[in-house]
Amino acid sequence: MNFYRLKMVVNLNRPEVVSLDRRAVVSLNRSQVVNLIGFCIILKKEDGYSLFADGVYDKMYFANETDFFNVEFPTEKHFLKEASGNVTGYSRTLNGLPQPSLIKVLNPAALTRDENFFAIIGWTFLENKNYEEAIKYLKRGMEVYPNSLMMEMNLAHSYLFKNDYATALKIYKAHLNETVTTDIKWQDMIKSDFVFFKNNQFDKSGMDKILAGLKLEIPEGF
Numbered sequence: 612m613n614f615y616r617l618k619m620v621v622n623l624n625r626p627e628v629v630s631l632d633r634r635a636v637v638s639l640n641r642s643q644v645v646n647l648i649g650f651c652i653i654l655k656k657e658d659g660y661s662l663f664a665d666g667v668y669d670k671m672y673f674a675n676e677t678d679f680f681n682v683e684f685p686t687e688k689h690f691l692k693e694a695s696g697n698v699t700g701y702s703r704t705l706n707g708l709p710q711p712s713l714i715k716v717l718n719p720a721a722l723t724r725d726e727n728f729f730a731i732i733g734w735t736f737l738e739n740k741n742y743e744e745a746i747k748y749l750k751r752g753m754e755v756y757p758n759s760l761m762m763e764m765n766l767a768h769s770y771l772f773k774n775d776y777a778t779a780l781k782i783y784k785a786h787l788n789e790t791v792t793t794d795i796k797w798q799d800m801i802k803s804d805f806v807f808f809k810n811n812q813f814d815k816s817g818m819d820k821i822l823a824g825l826k827l828e829i830p831e832g833f
Contacts, residue, residue, distance in 0.1 A: 686710055719747045726756045733765050742773040760791045771817045780824055802830035809833055
C-alpha cells in the first residue's frame with residue numbers, strides 16, 4: 612500500500628460519473644456512483660456487477676433489470692430511467708422507508724464541492740484507467756482549487772497514461788522542487804505513485820520516459 616494515499620485498482624468497465632441531490636451524488640453513465648461521504652462505483656466483474664463504497668466491494672443481486680440490493684449496503688435500489696431508457700439515477704428504500712435518491716450529473720464543470728471530492732473522484736478514475744473522466748474532474752477541481760498539488764499530480768498522471776507525454780512532463784517539471792504537504796516532496800510522490808502504478812499493471816514505458824526526462828533515480832520496487 613502506498614503511504615501517501617489509500618489506493619485500490621479494479622478493472623472498471625469505462626465508468627463515467629456523477630450527480631447530486633441534497634444528500635447524495637451519483638455517477639451512473641454505465642457504471643458509477645458517488646455519495647457525499649465517500650464514493651461508490653458500480654462495475655462489471657466476471658461474476659456479475661459489484662458496488663464499491665467505503666472500501667468494500669459488494670456483489671449486486673438483481674430481482675429484475677432495474678431492482679437490486681447488496682448485502683453490505685442493505686437498501687433496496689431501483690434504477691430510474693427517462694422515457695428513452697437512459698438511466699438518470701436510482702431510488703433507495705430501507706425497511707420500506709424511502710431514502711434520498713441519487714441523480715446523474717451531466718456536467719462536471721458545474722460542480723462546486725470541497726477539494727477532497729474532486730481529488731477522490733479524479734484519483735478513482737485514474738486508478739481505474741479511465742483517464743478521460745479523471746481529467747474532466749481534476750481539471751474542474753483545479754479550477755476551484757488552483758493550489759492543489761495533489762490534484763495536479765494526478766492530472767499529470769492522467770495525461771501520461773492517456774499518452775499525452777508532453778503535457779504530463781510539463782506538469783511534472785513545473786513543481787519538481789516543491790513540497791506537496793509538510794512531509795511529502797513532489798519528487799517522492801512521483802516515485803511512490805509510479806511504483807504503485809507499475810505494481811498494478813499500468814503501462815511502464817511512459818513512466819520510464821518521465822523518470823529519465825526528470826533525471827530522477829529509479830525508485831525501489833520499480
